[in-house]
Amino acid sequence: MTILVAGATGNAGRQVVHELLALGQQVRALTRNAATARLPAGVEVVEGDLTRPETIPLDGVTGVHLLTNAGDDYAELQTGPELVLRAEKAGVRRVTVLWSGYRSPLEEAVTASSLEWTVLRPVDFMSNALVWAESVRREGVVREPFAYARSALVHEGDIGAVAAAVLVRGGHGGRAYTLTGPEALSVPEQVATIGAAIGREIEYVEQTEAEARAEMLATRPVEVVDAILGWKRDMPAQGYTVTKDVEDVLERPARSFALWARERAGAFLSGAGTR
Numbered sequence: 001m002t003i004l005v006a007g008a009t010g011n012a013g014r015q016v017v018h019e020l021l022a023l024g025q026q027v028r029a030l031t032r033n034a035a036t037a038r039l040p041a042g043v044e045v046v047e048g049d050l051t052r053p054e055t056i057p058l059d060g061v062t063g064v065h066l067l068t069n070a071g072d073d074y075a076e077l078q079t080g081p082e083l084v085l086r087a088e089k090a091g092v093r094r095v096t097v098l099w100s101g102y103r104s105p106l107e108e109a110v111t112a113s114s115l116e117w118t119v120l121r122p123v124d125f126m127s128n129a130l131v132w133a134e135s136v137r138r139e140g141v142v143r144e145p146f147a148y149a150r151s152a153l154v155h156e157g158d159i160g161a162v163a164a165a166v167l168v169r170g171g172h173g174g175r176a177y178t179l180t181g182p183e184a185l186s187v188p189e190q191v192a193t194i195g196a197a198i199g200r201e202i203e204y205v206e207q208t209e210a211e212a213r214a215e216m217l218a219t220r221p222v223e224v225v226d227a228i229l230g231w232k233r234d235m236p237a238q239g240y241t242v243t244k245d246v247e248d249v250l251e252r253p254a255r256s257f258a259l260w261a262r263e264r265a266g267a268f269l270s271g272a273g274t275r
């Protein structure tokens, strides 16, 4: 039994791989570049591109973890129907789909298929806070817009644990889970939590949306910037409403942002482990 993990080098996918290994599974990790993948020993690393389904090696695979967008511009994947057909032909049984904020063509194809599918809808990842690590280290400051906005941030390790449990244990077919942490926090509350974890006071400076936009455009495509700012400015209730889905699947509470901040303190102190 082999489980193929797409996005295996990403924030969430690395955790899916880690949790599958912990459950004793054979893991086939997909990347576009094996040379830079830095995946753990014991993982079968394969090169492939989700935009070209014929490159995805599904032989002997019984479970697949999929993304709904791809590429550095996070464009919606249009290859869902072909990926699903190939998975069905290869004898894949279970599929998890990591949602990215909208009902995508890939999700449509998977949920209409004969596969035992489960859609995972995480709200903001806790790891998004790593973008503050550099300014915290250099200046002791976090600059972000929308001080009022609260998010039910989810620990990416919990995303991995839920995906692994669903793929290995089964019993979750035809379900969509909204994955959150145990509480909704504003940015100033997140900043204070990181400060407590590293034993330093961090100043929170509320940016205007225009300032944030200009800064983000230096490293991200305009569509991605607009999507992120739109989500934060007018966050739908789903983004700040705490659910029990993580706890129900894992039979333990969802991990807190305080725990995440202690685990990642090195990133904010010395730059260690920013991925």
Ligand SMILES: NC(=O)c1ccc[n+]([C@@H]2O[C@H](COP(=O)([O-])OP(=O)(O)OC[C@H]3O[C@@H](n4cnc5c(N)ncnc54)[C@H](OP(=O)(O)O)[C@@H]3O)[C@@H](O)[C@H]2O)c1
Pocket (backbone or CB within 6 Å): 006, 007, 008, 009, 010, 011, 012, 013, 030, 031, 032, 033, 037, 048, 049, 050, 051, 067, 068, 069, 070, 071, 072, 074, 098, 099, 100, 101, 122, 123, 124, 125, 128
């Ligand atoms: N961050 C959030 O708050 C948040 C919230 C909800 C949902 N999401 C969604 O969750 C998903 C995972 O996020 P993340 O932060 O873990 O991602 P990430 O760290 O940005 O990594 C992206 C991953 O996608 C892979 N990838 C990109 N294009 C690909 C392609 N054409 N074919 C195969 N693999 C490809 C990359 O693999 P290689 O570079 O190794 O090929 C990498 O592993 C994304 O779809 C994101 O939209 C994120």
